Amino acid sequence: MSSKDVVQQAQQLWSMLDDMSQDDPQAYQTFIQKHMKEGLEFSSPPQVHSCVRTDILGPKKGVLYVHICGWKRVPAAQDPSKPVPVCGGRLETHTDPDGESYTVLDVAFSPSELRRSEQCRGGGGGGGELDPQVYLLALSFAQRQHGLSLSERYRIHSAGPRGSREDVQQRLECRKQPGSRPAPGGAHGPDAVSSPASLLQHISSLCLEDTENQSSEIVIRPTAAAAEPEQNKNKKALIQVISSSYAPLQPQTPHYQLLVIPGVGIGSRGTVELTVELPRVLSVSECQLSVSQTDVLLEVEDLYLLLVELPEAVDEDSASATFNRKKRRLTVRLDVL
Numbered sequence: 001m002s003s004k005d006v007v008q009q010a011q012q013l014w015s016m017l018d019d020m021s022q023d024d025p026q027a028y029q030t031f032i033q034k035h036m037k038e039g040l041e042f043s044s045p046p047q048v049h050s051c052v053r054t055d056i057l058g059p060k061k062g063v064l065y066v067h068i069c070g071w072k073r074v075p076a077a078q079d080p081s082k083p084v085p086v087c088g089g090r091l092e093t094h095t096d097p098d099g100e101s102y103t104v105l106d107v108a109f110s111p112s113e114l115r116r117s118e119q120c121r122g123g124g125g126g127g128g129e130l131d132p133q134v135y136l137l138a139l140s141f142a143q144r145q146h147g148l149s150l151s152e153r154y155r156i157h158s159a160g161p162r163g164s165r166e167d168v169q170q171r172l173e174c175r176k177q178p179g180s181r182p183a184p185g186g187a188h189g190p191d192a193v194s195s196p197a198s199l200l201q202h203i204s205s206l207c208l209e210d211t212e213n214q215s216s217e218i219v220i221r222p223t224a225a226a227a228e229p230e231q232n233k234n235k236k237a238l239i240q241v242i243s244s245s246y247a248p249l250q251p252q253t254p255h256y257q258l259l260v261i262p263g264v265g266i267g268s269r270g271t272v273e274l275t276v277e278l279p280r281v282l283s284v285s286e287c288q289l290s291v292s293q294t295d296v297l298l299e300v301e302d303l304y305l306l307l308v309e310l311p312e313a314v315d316e317d318s319a320s321a322t323f324n325r326k327k328r329r330l331t332v333r334l335d336v337l
Helices: 003-023 024-043 111-121 132-146 165-173 196-212
Strands: 047-058 062-070 084-088 092-095 103-110 148-155 216-221 239-241 256-261 272-279 286-293 293-302 303-308 314-324 329-336
Touching: 003 024, 047 132, 047 286, 062 132, 062 165, 084 132, 092 314, 103 111, 103 132, 103 165, 111 132, 111 314, 132 148, 196 303, 256 303, 286 329
Parallel strands: 062 103
Antiparallel strands: 047 062, 047 148, 084 103, 084 216, 092 103, 216 239, 256 272, 272 329, 286 293, 293 303, 314 329
């Protein structure tokens, strides 16, 4: 929606409010107070919940701190089956007093999503420990959005460097330092939108800010229960980047083991069992599996690529696959022809 459309809608809103103020003054006051309160909540700064520390393996080695934030500007998912919106800020590199450099990134969720994660973890939803999946998704965002290769090991801290509300909000909003656009009317809070003209100007400014920040938004899809690969062929990967300029990562060849298990009983030719270690995969829905009589092809977008030639011809219709979420291990079984 363009700023012109926003201004036109705001003008229609003011016309409606003028009529309401004359026909029902009490309803008018209630409406104004409600939306002023919501506006102040929307403008509140992000709240840092915790911080993840991990090592950057490439393209340049270093240390990464990811602040996990709750921010009311990030909407919550409509229901558990819907995508979970996330807003990510820009990367910043700093130097500590010992001269060692480190990188900082902020990833914001809706506060209600963080409370739900705490409840899943058993923390009651009040500043407790988050579900580990939240941390893994934040690290996965850092890899995909900023082209980083990260260690699989990480540590959780209650706070990290450069984690003040002001620093985090500035990085999430991607505001310029000197010369940044002033707030409409030169003020913040209720006084900045106390008149129709200033409100229209403020709404137009919010529209422009929203357009500038679209590149930092991603959508995280909740993990699904393990299912047969053929039932998940059309499912998208765990993270779908809406807008991005980074180069895609090169997929790696995962560790695997291939066994031929002899058959038991008359007429049984045995089974081929392929076990693949996928430590960066959270759900079987991320895996794309293709089977023929002579080989197996496994693809996980931007993460893994594996083509295995089978020692025996197999019946592709007999293929079955299971994913152990705890061990991050995929097992494929095929009957030998």
